[in-house]
Amino acid sequence: MKVKNLTVGIKSLEQALKEAAQTMKEIQKGHSPKPTRGTYFVTFQAMLKVLTPKRLELLRTIREKHPKSVYELAAITHRHIKNVQEDVDFLNRVDLVSISRKSTTRRRVVPTVNYDQLNFRISFI
Numbered sequence: 001m002k003v004k005n006l007t008v009g010i011k012s013l014e015q016a017l018k019e020a021a022q023t024m025k026e027i028q029k030g031h032s033p034k035p036t037r038g039t040y041f042v043t044f045q046a047m048l049k050v051l052t053p054k055r056l057e058l059l060r061t062i063r064e065k066h067p068k069s070v071y072e073l074a075a076i077t078h079r080h081i082k083n084v085q086e087d088v089d090f091l092n093r094v095d096l097v098s099i100s101r102k103s104t105t106r107r108r109v110v111p112t113v114n115y116d117q118l119n120f121r122i123s124f125i
Contacts, residue, residue, distance in 0.1 A: 004114065006096070007038035009121030010047060016040065039095050044122065050094060054079070055087050059096060062113045069108040085109075 011019075023033040041047040057077060067073040074084040088111050091097040102108045 005117045005119050006115040007119045007121055008047065008051070008096075009038065009040050010044055011040040011042070013042055038121075050090075055091060058084065058087055058091065058111075059113055059118075062097065062111050063116070066112075068110060070111060071108075073111060 026033045041050065058073065061067070061073060061077055065073075065076055067076060070085050070088055071081055073088070074081040077084065088097055088099065088109070092099050092111075096113075098112045098114055100110045100112070102110055
């Protein structure tokens with residue numbers, strides 16, 4: 001089985017804008033831009049605010065246990081459902097968790113993690 005990696009890193013605003021401009025130039029020339037997959041933050045402190053120990057535990061639990069709902073995830077992690085829901089929603093907004101909605105007898109939000117590893121990239125320049 002191939003391990004899927006997700007890069008998480010630090011990128012300055014200037015660097016992100018430069019890469020976006022380069023991508024636009026490639027599109028204007030008719031070339032397909034190379035896909036980049038990852039989640040980047042402007043500062044190391046910003047990354048640490050997102051990747052808290054409890055959120056990292058949620059990512060690991062989703063990956064290993066495959067909960068069928070946020071409620072089940074809260075039960076597995078022994079956390080309050082409201083806090084887990086907020087963390088899952090936030091991790092979804094920063095592309096670290098995917099959610100799908102399933103309707104059975106009750107509407108469920110199913111969190112998934114579509115990678116096996118997080119690779120951290122920190123530039124010192």
